[in-house]
Amino acid sequence: MPELDIDRVFHALGDPTRRAILDRLCHGPLSVSRLAEPLDITVTAVAQHLQILAESGLVYTEKIGRVRICRIETAGFTLLQKWISDRRSLWDRRFDQLGDLLAEPEVEK
Amino acid sequence: MPELDIDRVFHALGDPTRRAILDRLCHGPLSVSRLAEPLDITVTAVAQHLQILAESGLVYTEKIGRVRICRIETAGFTLLQKWISDRRSLWDRRFDQLGDLLAEPEVEK
DNA sequence: CGAATACTGAAGTTTCCACTTGACTATTTC
DNA sequence: GAAATAGTCAAGTGGAAACTTCAGTATTCG
Numbered sequence: 465m466p467e468l469d470i471d472r473v474f475h476a477l478g479d480p481t482r483r484a485i486l487d488r489l490c491h492g493p494l495s496v497s498r499l500a501e502p503l504d505i506t507v508t509a510v511a512q513h514l515q516i517l518a519e520s521g522l523v524y525t526e527k528i529g530r531v532r533i534c535r536i537e538t539a540g541f542t543l544l545q546k547w548i549s550d551r552r553s554l555w556d557r558r559f560d561q562l563g564d565l566l567a568e569p570e571v572e573k
Numbered sequence: 574m575p576e577l578d579i580d581r582v583f584h585a586l587g588d589p590t591r592r593a594i595l596d597r598l599c600h601g602p603l604s605v606s607r608l609a610e611p612l613d614i615t616v617t618a619v620a621q622h623l624q625i626l627a628e629s630g631l632v633y634t635e636k637i638g639r640v641r642i643c644r645i646e647t648a649g650f651t652l653l654q655k656w657i658s659d660r661r662s663l664w665d666r667r668f669d670q671l672g673d674l675l676a677e678p679e680v681e682k
Numbered sequence: 683c684g685a686a687t688a689c690t691g692a693a694g695t696t697t698c699c700a701c702t703t704g705a706c707t708a709t710t711t712c
Numbered sequence: 713g714a715a716a717t718a719g720t721c722a723a724g725t726g727g728a729a730a731c732t733t734c735a736g737t738a739t740t741c742g
Binding site: 588590614615617618622638639640 | 729730731732733737738739740
């Protein structure tokens with residue numbers, strides 16, 4: 465279990481293929497080769513994507529026999545959601561403090 | 574105004590320097606050179622990052638005189654938040670449908 | 683007006699990352 | 713036990729993207 469940070473999560477989600485994989489997994493668990501089918505890249509490439517997704521806490525995989533089953537893992541999503549709400553509240557707080565827009569001479573002291 | 578899609582947003586947020594820029598802007602608007610100060614990259618590089626952030630609806634910039642003022646723009650964050658909640662609800666729905674875990678022979682038919 | 687400031691544009695470099703190939707291992711199935 | 717299946721490992725390639733340099737354009741200040 466690699467230490468789960470937001471850097472990994474954003475890097476993982478930055479790739480459209482990885483987001484496509486997540487989209488399919490939202491509807492239920494799938495094997496590696498099943499995931500590869502609609503994507504026109506090799507199974508190896510898919511496995512590489514899955515490793516990145518797993519390391520960022522977005523996917524959980526488990527090898528049963530010769531098949532690796534992949535599922536959505538919520539940890540990564542939770543971390544991401546926290547990141548957004550943290551920044552949102554920081555920014556929103558600014559609007560409350562001052563009258564904003566009008567009468568604001570300084571652009572950070 | 575370029576069409577604002579989630580692809581751009583995720584690509585923009587995939588870079589740690591751009592996230593650092595956003596973090597600073599959460600505390601208030603800043604000029605390009607002010608943003609560049611703590612980052613050890615050139616002003617040009619910062620301007621390039623800002624363009625990407627602007628194109629993804631995460632930052633709004635406005636040139637006043639010779640200074641370009643940069644602020645957080647909420648559109649990108651809103652889009653991102655929607656993306657997460659859409660996927661979360663899809664995945665959560667699965668758990669409700671079936672008894673999950675136990676008694677689930679198929680891995681997508 | 684001349685100098686300094688704040689940025690912009692174009693072009694080149696370098697680094698990174700998605701993807702491939704080909705050989706290999708482990709598990710089923712016949 | 714041989715063949716098929718499912719995935720893994722290591723190494724290499726190509727292209728995108730982050731960053732630089734340097735020259736240029738407005739704008740403001742003395």
